[in-house]
Amino acid sequence: MELDYSAEEEEFRARLRHWLGTELPKLPARPDPLDWPARRAYDCGWQRRLYDAGYGHVHWDGSPTRRLIFLEETERAGAPYVGAGFVGLLHAGPTIAAEGTPEQRERWLEPVLRGDAVWCQGFSEPEAGSDLASLRTRAVRDGDAYVVTGHKIWTSHAEIADWCELLVRTDPDAPKHRGISWLAMPMDAPGITVRPLRTLAGTAEFAEVFLDEVRVPVANRVGAENDGWRVTLVTLSFERGTAFVGEVVACRRVLGELARTARKNGRWDDPVLRRRLGRLGAEFQALWRLIQWNVSEAAATGAVPGTGGSVFKLSYSHARQELYDAAAAVLGPDALDLGREWPRDRLSSLSYTIAAGTSQIQRNIVAERVLGLPKGR
Amino acid sequence: MDFRLTDDQRALVRGIRDLLGRRFGPDALRAAAGADGAGELDRGLWRELGAAGFFALRLPEDAGGVGLGLPEAALLFEEAGRALLPGPLVATHLAAGRVPGAAEGTAVVTRADGGLVEWLDAADVVLGVGDGVTPRPLRSVDPLTPLHRLAYARLDTGDVPDAHEASLLTAAEQLGSAGRTTALAVAHARVREQFGRPIGSFQAVKQLCAHMLVRTEVARAAVYAAAVTADPVEIAGARLLADEAAAECARDCLQVHGGMGFTWEAEVHLHLKRAWVRAARGLGGAVAEEAVAESLAATP
Numbered sequence: 001m002e003l004d005y006s007a008e009e010e011e012f013r014a015r016l017r018h019w020l021g022t023e024l025p026k027l028p029a030r031p032d033p034l035d036w037p038a039r040r041a042y043d044c045g046w047q048r049r050l051y052d053a054g055y056g057h058v059h060w061d062g063s064p065t066r067r068l069i070f071l072e073e074t075e076r077a078g079a080p081y082v083g084a085g086f087v088g089l090l091h092a093g094p095t096i097a098a099e100g101t102p103e104q105r106e107r108w109l110e111p112v113l114r115g116d117a118v119w120c121q122g123f124s125e126p127e128a129g130s131d132l133a134s135l136r137t138r139a140v141r142d143g144d145a146y147v148v149t150g151h152k153i154w155t156s157h158a159e160i161a162d163w164c165e166l167l168v169r170t171d172p173d174a175p176k177h178r179g180i181s182w183l184a185m186p187m188d189a190p191g192i193t194v195r196p197l198r199t200l201a202g203t204a205e206f207a208e209v210f211l212d213e214v215r216v217p218v219a220n221r222v223g224a225e226n227d228g229w230r231v232t233l234v235t236l237s238f239e240r241g242t243a244f245v246g247e248v249v250a251c252r253r254v255l256g257e258l259a260r261t262a263r264k265n266g267r268w269d270d271p272v273l274r275r276r277l278g279r280l281g282a283e284f285q286a287l288w289r290l291i292q293w294n295v296s297e298a299a300a301t302g303a304v305p306g307t308g309g310s311v312f313k314l315s316y317s318h319a320r321q322e323l324y325d326a327a328a329a330v331l332g333p334d335a336l337d338l339g340r341e342w343p344r345d346r347l348s349s350l351s352y353t354i355a356a357g358t359s360q361i362q363r364n365i366v367a368e369r370v371l372g373l374p375k376g377r
Numbered sequence: 378m379d380f381r382l383t384d385d386q387r388a389l390v391r392g393i394r395d396l397l398g399r400r401f402g403p404d405a406l407r408a409a410a411g412a413d414g415a416g417e418l419d420r421g422l423w424r425e426l427g428a429a430g431f432f433a434l435r436l437p438e439d440a441g442g443v444g445l446g447l448p449e450a451a452l453l454f455e456e457a458g459r460a461l462l463p464g465p466l467v468a469t470h471l472a473a474g475r476v477p478g479a480a481e482g483t484a485v486v487t488r489a490d491g492g493l494v495e496w497l498d499a500a501d502v503v504l505g506v507g508d509g510v511t512p513r514p515l516r517s518v519d520p521l522t523p524l525h526r527l528a529y530a531r532l533d534t535g536d537v538p539d540a541h542e543a544s545l546l547t548a549a550e551q552l553g554s555a556g557r558t559t560a561l562a563v564a565h566a567r568v569r570e571q572f573g574r575p576i577g578s579f580q581a582v583k584q585l586c587a588h589m590l591v592r593t594e595v596a597r598a599a600v601y602a603a604a605v606t607a608d609p610v611e612i613a614g615a616r617l618l619a620d621e622a623a624a625e626c627a628r629d630c631l632q633v634h635g636g637m638g639f640t641w642e643a644e645v646h647l648h649l650k651r652a653w654v655r656a657a658r659g660l661g662g663a664v665a666e667e668a669v670a671e672s673l674a675a676t677p
Binding site: 001002003004005006009065255256258259260262263268271274275276277278279281282283285286287289290292293295296297299300308311314315360362363364366367368370371372373374375376 | 378379380381382383386448563566567574575577578579580582583584586587588590591594595596598599601602604605606611613614615617618663665666667668669670671672673674676
């Protein structure tokens with residue numbers, strides 16, 4: 001039970017910190033958050049710099065501890081987060097690395113690491129939300145290709161993506177979890193229509209994707225035919241287990257800013273608000289320690305993050321919403337000004353208890369897979 | 378960095394869990410709580426704890442101690458909390474090496490904390506109660522923790538010796554209790570049937586249990602880390618989460634047990650009552666929240 005980092009890890013941290021110090025001043029100005037092509041160029045440009053400096057594959061180089069240090073240092077330095085690279089770097093990439101053939105790994109991983117390829121996620125469907133496995137998008141084999149027809153939704157960055165990690169039903173007669181396959185679909189294939197959806201935060205973060213007889217080569221299937229659900233669980237465990245690490249660091253920074261802002265604008269005199277921030281401080285500190293706990297487990301066992309990810313996600317998604325509610329209390333009337341960052345983040349935080357598995361589904365996972373309670377309705 | 382328990386730490390936990398399971402298992406707990414002399418301390422058990430190194434754990438080996446640190450102490454107190462072991466454990470542990478007999482378990486030491494004194498009549502040595510102060514007995518909510526009230530409340534906890542360590546060890550006890558009530562709720566939900574099915578198959582019950590685990594695991598990360606860093610602000614935060622986990626998990630456990638949970642038959646009520654008593658020890662609630670808030674505003 002120790003929290004000190006090894007000399008080698010500290011050396012990695014020092015080198016990274018130095019590199020960030022020299023590299024960040026060279027970065028161009030951040031693009032308009034609503035200009036997705038500009039955001040893609042900016043995020044991919046940053047990924048390219050990381051790649052050239054040898055940090056490109058830090059998210060899946062096998063050392064969870066180095067990854068933790070990377071996220072801590074980049075966030076502390078105010079460096080860009082993965083942004084448009086989210087699905088490729090934190091999601092599809094690790095899945096292909098774990099489940100793909102040598103050819104598939106060679107074909108898809110390098111472009112993601114170099115910042116040349118952006119991926120999106122085609123999992124959710126209008127009729128299959130929390131019950132993801134009930135998806136209906138069909139893929140019918142025709143020679144060396146699947147012909148895909150269906151409708152995906154909540155597909156982040158679809159209009160700027162080159163590839164889509166796509167779940168399709170390849171055996172409509174099999175039990176619902178057993179007839180699914182995982183495909184890599186090129187987003188420029190004929191038959192794909194992307195319609196952006198406006199979120200309650202006013203942004204067009206994600207889209208609906210309509211698929212009309214899209215031909216996807218059989219060679220683009222990752223894992224065996226009808227074995228896509230297992231591959232998906234590998235993906236989801238990445239998503240829930242470690243994808244939020246950088247955000248927790250960011251939340252801790254925001255919390256400090258909230259306290260200092262409150263001190264400046266006089267709201268600090270309110271003991272109820274002070275105690276509320278103190279409570280959140282304790283919680284985010286604990287979440288950070290929980291991450292270190294999960295990372296220690298992952299580093300020691302070499303396994304992808306397990307159900308500990310559900311415990312973390314449940315707690316984090318609620319804490320994040322409470323954080324931005326507290327931010328509104330600190331801001332007072334300014335909390336209703338969408339020209340400011342915290343009110344916008346407050347709206348965005350509402351997605352956290354829904355995205356990547358709702359809190360209700362996460363609790364069922366914890367109850368059944370960790371606590372061993374019987375399955376039921 | 379490897380935050381996980383070492384093999385030695387796991388062995389330590391197993392050892393104390395075996396000892397407590399043998400000497401103070403659930404049946405002994407119920408018997409003690411139901412007995413007329415519930416306010417009496419089991420001196421034999423106290424000496425056994427002393428012999429096992431419970432109190433001398435952090436004394437150097439050349440002083441007759443075990444030479445271990447705060448993380449190991451936290452693990453022991455977690456087990457004590459899980460078993461709901463009665464007695465002024467924290468005060469005696471902190472007095473080891475300073476009060477003769479404390480380290481060996483031959484002396485029972487208590488101390489004033491948060492305006493209360495636990496186990497006053499059973500103690501050989503009482504710390505922190507000045508001359509001329511007459512503690513007034515309360516009819517304690519917890520049948521296994523006799524309480525006396527001091528005429529004044531110590532709001533400034535700075536003058537209580539080892540206040541932060543005491544708070545951390547209390548947090549560890551709370552954590553153990555939260556883990557125990559979570560396990561009790563889950564065990565009950567798996568076997569208790571209603572409408573022809575185990576109640577644990579119903580989402581409403583299942584989600585209650587899952588929430589208990591989440592609260593416990595978050596508190597665990599906080600308590601273990603605070604034991605490693607011994608940082609006063611981190612200890613305050615851990616205490617906050619552990620107090621909450623113990624009380625809320627006990628409540629939820631009671632809920633899962635339904636009507637039986639409201640009776641003396643189930644052991645749940647004992648956990649809830651002890652959680653309340655522990656939460657009243659100094660450096661709890663508001664003090665902790667203010668301490669963490671202050672550190673947030675101070676960080677550049």
